[in-house]
Amino acid sequence: MYTITSLDVIQKITLELHKKNKTIGFIPTMGALHKGHLKLVEESKKKNDVTIFSIFVNPAQFSPTEDLSKYPRPFKQDKKLLENEKVDYLFYPDVKTMYPAGFQTYISVNNLSNIFEGKSRPGHFTGVSTIVMKLFNLIQPTNAYFGQKDFQQSVVIRQMVRDLNLSIVINVIPTVRDQDGLALSSRNIFLNKEERKQALNLYQSLLLGKELVIAGNKDVANIKLEIKKYLEKNKLIKLDYIEICDPENLSPVKVVTKKVVILIAAYVGKTRLIDNILV
Template identity: 45%
Template sequence: MRRDAGKGEMGMRKVSRIQEVRSFLREASGRSIGLVPTMGYLHEGHLSLLRRSRKENDVTAVSLFVNPTQFGPGEDLEAYPRDLERDLALLEREGADLVFAPRPEELYFPDASTWVEETRLASGLCGASRPGHFRGVCTVVLKLFQIVGPTRAYFGEKDYQQLQVIRRMTRDLNVPTEVVGCPLVREPDGLALSSRNTYLSPEERASALRLSRCIALAREAARGGQRDARSLRETARRHLEEDPRIRVDYLELVHPETLEPLETLDGEGRLILAAWVGKTRLLDNGTLCPEAGR
């Protein structure tokens, strides 16, 4: 468990160099370390990961890094929202011990030619829509694991495929870090928290509520006895396509661990989707179970 006395001695330290991270962690030798990897522009979802880490570890490190290698041509790398001073103030308030905010050249050599790629769970869904995306994710996450050496690393279930891909990568490469998945955090009206929500106009934000509502409709149908995965998917898709501002990228009902598409909902399934609302691509997902009351 966390040692508050130790935190008081160290305070929050913000660094930008790998060597500074390692120097800090030498001071924390023998303590459990939690890592919360983020791309910054923090919201309550990120902060919930930090709080979980603080409860379960002696030291909590947070990375703030908009990773260029997970963005494809024409994606929003340059436009991705950033506010370092705001992020630092939030992290200090929440009790982070270490903040690692590197520049791209600190993590990537100009002639880098080594990449990390998971080839099964990453092949569909976002992997099909964004070729190379998960190669960039796996590479930067493994770099952070190598730099920080965390006991545990915390990822939100909003990026559900990412969570499963990182779990598989960590398992396959025998990385001695426990990957902890944390519940998706929503606004009071149901919209999944995302840094990209800031792109939405008021009208688009109202349309975006259909993402969580379509999952609720499919869940209700499953509880009512519907087991056919195609029918459950169509129930959700129809609700999205009723709004002209929404363009569905993908919508699938999958096994929660393998991400393989289901034909019949015999046990727990995960309805997972990506959709464009105006020019903004948003993700959402939720559990579907045949048993009533779940």
């Protein structure tokens, strides 16, 4: 595996790959890798000649109330994991490389970026869209890979790709979970033992919502109420939102008549977690 930090070098490499008609799978991340990220690598290697993985803790997607400095950065460990997975190239730029002095151009996917996660984390998706677009321009992948856990992010990225006529296929890979059901997340390391135990109820509440729909309960207000009542039993969980939406465009629904996604965000102690389930 080659580690690249320079914009010029990564562009030269990808240009040569395209000249040779090689397909490129690309996985953009902020590091602190877990089995969910490695699943993206596995999927990329199945479909592409070359896999490029990026690690960049993007300051533009952190809101003013979030502590960028506390985000985990175990680079040596991450690099070893990627070497073991036989990733071809790791792109690891620094902040000054991606956002040089005088940088002032940002991408905003307007409506989708201002609801749910965007409402709770102002500016978050502008930061995400901007860095992903920059990376897409640099690497020009055939396929890009994202995890379903960040469901709204995948919808935002797909909208950006459509709107800007990018020839990139966006692949969303199902959420990878621990054996007890907790969605793998780089933020799970911040949970203490009791918080982690209570965090399991986020997924359980989503399963409850799914069961209600399958049992014939189509009223969204009632489903959301039952999920809230279930979570209220957990003193360490502070619910941010529950939304039931069309998975294609995140438009809220009042009655379940077709496939939906149930989205949830909550604080468990001081750690904010998100999860979702398709029904």
